[in-house]
Amino acid sequence: MLTSVLVVLFLALLIGSILGFSSIKFKVDGDPIIDKIDSILPQTQCGQCSYPGCKPYATAIAKGEADINQCPPGGEDGVRKLAELMGVEYKPLNEEHGAIKPKSIAIIDEDTCIGCTLCIQACPVDAILGSAKHMHTIIEKECTGCELCLPPCPVDCIDMIAIQENTENWKWKYPVFNIKNQKQRVSH
Template sequence: MPPSATTSTAPPTLADRIEDLLPQTQCTKCGYPACRPYAEAIAEGRAAHNQCPPGGAEGVARLSQLLGRAVIPLNPVHGREQPRLLAVIDEQACIGCTLCIQACPVDAIAGAAKQMHTVIDALCTGCELCVAPCPVDCIALVEATPGRSGWQAWSQPQADAARARHDWRAVRLKRDKQENDARLAAKAAAKLREVEAAEAGTPEEQAENARKKAIIQAAMERARLKKLASQDNPSGS
């Protein structure tokens, strides 16, 4: 798995320094889809520095020191500080739907379609995102660090590893989508060539081929425009 660190020699931005202080659980409780967007929002003044329950009071204090702001209580709207949680799958009840795998932001769940899934304990950040998608309610959350919460329940090496897995997952998903889009484009182009080669025939056959050709060309144009839009806005925001 490639490391998340960049080889750039540019000095870290404020968002970079804020992100380094976040626990990287990628839980979205802060109101943002991952730790990085939250760090950027803080740096740009769009979010407060007390919206990260996994970081807890110590996390708020760390951010306060970096930002030169007052230490304030964790905002209860985003949750409460608590011991780190661990997801546990009831393997007898699991139906292998893969929805939990798709939801896990750090690739901490192993399994395949229609096969039993299991959580890799050492990789689970306790984000809770796998619970809601499960259609058979077979995922429970247990305390992994009784009596310890915030940064007392989560180490910097764990945060760094979770960040690397999250970043690599994003790269992998983007690559998989590009490869799938390329396969679909090649399939559409081949079908278009097939239709164009069969244009001769009765008027009815020609009309049907013209209809198919129009449908394929419209689909290819939609795919082209969608690709251009994603290139113009790679973050999807």
């Protein structure tokens, strides 16, 4: 009787100490779900979701404060991925947060630019180069197309240009068939 109680007690202590040790040793910093959500979001940092960037939106989704359909740049595909990750039903994009647009980048009309630096302050990814009273320009490669530089510009010299298809970014298309052709052959 006593031995069995001692054995159980010993096992309980042993397992408890292993668990206690591993909970300290292997503690996960931060909330992994936020990072997972953040990695699905397109990182345009545009704020269309009504949060000041992708990470805050991811945090809000993780807390259950925001819905999964507030990110137009992520598109339907993004909502689908978020739905899968969060284990909720897919729902169409909430139009209040804007419509899906083709991926664009900002272009500064350098002749009109007065060098006010307001767009530089607005850019969430530091993709604008310039200094006070000098012409500014967009680092095309870094631009996420968030459009945040448009409202502050006092002379309206920034335009959004949709990225055109070229031989570099061209993709093979989903195969399509001529149905008429098909039907004729089948009926023969």
